[in-house]
Amino acid sequence: EAGVVQSPRYKIIEKKQPVAFWCNPISGHNTLYWYRQNLGQGPELLIRYENEEAVDDSQLPKDRFSAERLKGVDSTLKIQPAELGDSAVYLCASSPNAGQASAGEQFFGPGTRLTVL
Amino acid sequence: AQSVTQLDSHVSVSEGTPVLLRCNYSSSYSPSLFWYVQHPNKGLQLLLKYTSAATLVKGINGFEAEFKKSETSFHLTKPSAHMSDAAEYFCVVTRRNNAGNMLTFGGGTRLMVKP
Numbered sequence: 409e410a411g412v413v414q415s416p417r418y419k420i421i422e423k424k425q426p427v428a429f430w431c432n433p434i435s436g437h438n439t440l441y442w443y444r445q446n447l448g449q450g451p452e453l454l455i456r457y458e459n460e461e462a463v464d465d466s467q468l469p470k471d472r473f474s475a476e477r478l479k480g481v482d483s484t485l486k487i488q489p490a491e492l493g494d495s496a497v498y499l500c501a502s503s504p505n506a507g508q509a510s511a512g513e514q515f516f517g518p519g520t521r522l523t524v525l
Numbered sequence: 526a527q528s529v530t531q532l533d534s535h536v537s538v539s540e541g542t543p544v545l546l547r548c549n550y551s552s553s554y555s556p557s558l559f560w561y562v563q564h565p566n567k568g569l570q571l572l573l574k575y576t577s578a579a580t581l582v583k584g585i586n587g588f589e590a591e592f593k594k595s596e597t598s599f600h601l602t603k604p605s606a607h608m609s610d611a612a613e614y615f616c617v618v619t620r621r622n623n624a625g626n627m628l629t630f631g632g633g634t635r636l637m638v639k640p
Contacts, residue, residue, distance in 0.1 A: 412568070449633065450617075450630030451615075513574065516568040516569040518568040
């Protein structure tokens, strides 16, 4: 079974430019998460989706960040415009539904390392 | 509300010696606790998890952790470190039996293994 897929793995952009990250969760996982991990810190949740609905986006900086999961499968996270402080690793994770094996466990992708110059 | 404190940001051990990574948690609910490992340029991998069964949890690669409610701790141990154990380790708390709930990560402990 394929794991969570993210692309690109690395991205370097200049400040004020837009950037987008893509995530394809494990097949059958209805819940999808985007996290940001700053250097030397643990990941912090940005947004959680249940199917195509964003059920928790309280930590998403909505002035410049947006996300979508139109068909309830893959998802895109966008930053526009990027700032120097956005440099971080952006992680995507997915989890099975309640009642399924491993419910409550999150499976992480390798992340996208963003560098803003 | 929930939070996690990893007491050491860096731990250095010699190969073949025991590993202890300390974690204390705080939760308003009955918690589930996890340890994840992150190797450089790799995704987070689940080592082990505590939900509600045995308080001593065995995970992959010889790691184990003990849930101690009275001490609000969930320390990670391994009897004998291997060079391949060098990585970043994260202690994580979430609300028990709540699929899709937010994970709260500790700040991480970087484990270094000397030959």
